[in-house]
Amino acid sequence: MEKLFFLLSGEHPELPAGEVKAILEAHGLEYRVVESRDQLLILEAPQEACEIVARRAALCFNCGRVLFESRAEWESILESARGAPWNLIEGKSFAVRVKRVKGSAPQIGSQDLQRLLGDLALRYADTKVSLEKPDVVVQAILTEDVLVAGMVLATVDKKQFLERKPRGRPFFHPGVLSPKASRVFVNLTRACPGELLLDPFCGTGGFLIEAAMIGCTPIGVDIDERMVKGALRNMRFYELEGELLRGDARKLPFTKVDAIATDPPYGRSASTKRTPLPELYRDFLEETAGVLPSKSYLVVAAPSDLDVEKLAALAGFRIMEKYSVRVHKSLTRVLYVLVR
Numbered sequence: 001m002e003k004l005f006f007l008l009s010g011e012h013p014e015l016p017a018g019e020v021k022a023i024l025e026a027h028g029l030e031y032r033v034v035e036s037r038d039q040l041l042i043l044e045a046p047q048e049a050c051e052i053v054a055r056r057a058a059l060c061f062n063c064g065r066v067l068f069e070s071r072a073e074w075e076s077i078l079e080s081a082r083g084a085p086w087n088l089i090e091g092k093s094f095a096v097r098v099k100r101v102k103g104s105a106p107q108i109g110s111q112d113l114q115r116l117l118g119d120l121a122l123r124y125a126d127t128k129v130s131l132e133k134p135d136v137v138v139q140a141i142l143t144e145d146v147l148v149a150g151m152v153l154a155t156v157d158k159k160q161f162l163e164r165k166p167r168g169r170p171f172f173h174p175g176v177l178s179p180k181a182s183r184v185f186v187n188l189t190r191a192c193p194g195e196l197l198l199d200p201f202c203g204t205g206g207f208l209i210e211a212a213m214i215g216c217t218p219i220g221v222d223i224d225e226r227m228v229k230g231a232l233r234n235m236r237f238y239e240l241e242g243e244l245l246r247g248d249a250r251k252l253p254f255t256k257v258d259a260i261a262t263d264p265p266y267g268r269s270a271s272t273k274r275t276p277l278p279e280l281y282r283d284f285l286e287e288t289a290g291v292l293p294s295k296s297y298l299v300v301a302a303p304s305d306l307d308v309e310k311l312a313a314l315a316g317f318r319i320m321e322k323y324s325v326r327v328h329k330s331l332t333r334v335l336y337v338l339v340r
């Protein structure tokens with residue numbers, strides 16, 4: 001086990017850390033939370049956790065081995081940095097990058113910090129600076145009143161999510177979530193490559209695309225034939241495989257899937273086909289409970305005024321996690337991570 005840092009996105013206070021933990025659980029990696037700060041998670045976990053998280057996560061920038069931690073004060077930084085295992089960058093070129101979370105520690109200038117850490121690395125290891133193409137990035141993170149410095153082992157390709165923007169697909173509908181949000185839903189299900197992931201309200205196929213991208217086998221169901229055909233076109237556009245069926249989420253034609261991620265209609269931009277919302281959720285939760293083996297996950301979104309906790313309990317689900325995401329003034333979406 002190593003002490004690892006995860007530099008997280010600031011888009012939500014809890015979701016990014018929840019996503020990292022879910023990915024580790026999906027891959028059966030043990031971890032212990034050492035520290036949780038604004039945009040920073042420190043875990044004790046096997047080193048391979050970095051590669052695995054970077055391959056799948058949407059809400060993490062980079063991750064790696066912690067070199068040292070200190071209070072965000074020069075004296076304390078100097079003392080801790082001197083004792084850091086600089087030998088880890090021996091024989092490699094390096095660059096120091098500073099991330100200051102939301103204006104943290106303004107007394108520590110970024111360039112001064114970069115210079116100090118660079119000088120120490122040069123003093124304690126046989127290494128050289130390369131700002132353009134370093135072998136190793138030393139990431140310094142100023143968050144709240146601390147500094148954490150680490151050696152980056154893996155970086156998330158955030159660009160890919162922008163490149164897959166829904167408006168660039170052959171079939172578009174306004175109810176679709178962003179690729180980043182869709183990936184988070186998929187990751188929270190703890191689905192592993194090779195497993196069957198179902199979206200019973202698949203719409204344009206946003207969740208199916210993200211599931212296929214991480215190696216799951218996606219299955220999509222939608223009551224609207226136009227959506228099924230459109231989702232299929234979108235999957236083919238990215239040369240992805242998956243099964244798509246026209247059907248009702250309240251009467252599924254399967255006996256077993258490994259995980260479910262879904263964003264049902266709320267009766268606003270996506271139609272519930274005149275079914276009252278509580279009824280739609282009640283029936284779909286009961287139906288999905290029948291196709292999910294015990295200890296498997298269902299990740300579902302709902303408007304905040306719907307009592308999903310009661311409906312989930314009635315269908316035999318336990319609520320593991322819950323995240324509120326404000327969409328606009330009159331809509332807060334709640335993401336529920338349910339387990340059978």
Ligand SMILES: C[S@@+](CC[C@H](N)C(=O)[O-])C[C@H]1O[C@@H](n2cnc3c(N)ncnc32)[C@H](O)[C@@H]1O
Binds near residue numbers: 175177203223250262
């Ligand atoms: C919010 S959209 C899903 C958006 C989707 N995540 C995407 O990537 O486009 C909800 C979808 O549920 C479908 N739907 C409504 N009632 C349904 C039902 N009873 N069974 C299956 N699909 C249904 C709608 O046709 C709509 O496409």
